[in-house]
């Protein structure tokens with residue numbers, strides 16, 4: 001069992017308190033009920049039904065073919081396995097292109113899927129949607145830096161925010177998302193120091209993936225950290241299925257490594 005005592009379902013208030021207490025927040029992706037149960041039992045704080053399911057479940061090259069129906073199906077499955085973790089679901093490509101579409105997608109993910117928060121990618125172009133969803137009582141998580149739904153516009157999966165102008169834009173977008181009502185932010189593949197600055201500036205929890213150790217929490221794609229991914233594994237990830245661990249032990253080792261700040265180590269960080 002996890003070293004932390006699990007007593008109740010985690011809420012956004014608990015996560016905000018963890019940020020205030022400088023207690024790292026743990027998050028993993030999941031796509032089905034069995035893994036969700038195991039992640040939940042390992043004491044991981046948040047489960048994200050990521051649209052990375054397009055890559056790891058469907059075998060697609062990008063997340064663009066993932067539909068709202070796929071997301072609802074997997075969110076329903078995951079939610080059946082969750083007792084304690086806070087459950088977040090991704091809004092897939094084009095499912096939040098305007099306020100009404102975003103509201104319909106959030107309604108599907110929350111009312112049908114059982115998500116407690118929805119995540120969407122981008123900055124300035126989605127502020128209106130974030131504000132509208134927030135007004136309707138939908139908790140929203142932003143996602144900046146490497147936003148995989150924009151892979152073609154970004155010219156590939158690469159570190160973002162290294163040049164001064166891009167760095168300033170990410171900082172501005174982060175502030176504006178919080179101002180619009182976002183209650184959490186994921187930062188993907190940005191320099192460690194930029195992620196640290198944003199985490200210190202924002203009141204909301206900032207969760208990193210390839211964003212170094214100065215953020216308020218970490219998320220990894222489940223199949224990467226279980227060593228299942230064939231081919232390219234991102235530099236920022238780590239295989240926890242080592243030292244003779246089984247799956248439950250690897251999940252607990254991940255949670256413990258994030259809480260003790262042993263992960264991410266120097267080799268997982270972008271400068």
Ligand code: KIV
Nearest residue numbers: 029050051052186209
């Ligand atoms: O889809 C996903 O799994 C994600 C994480 C990489 C943050 O968005």
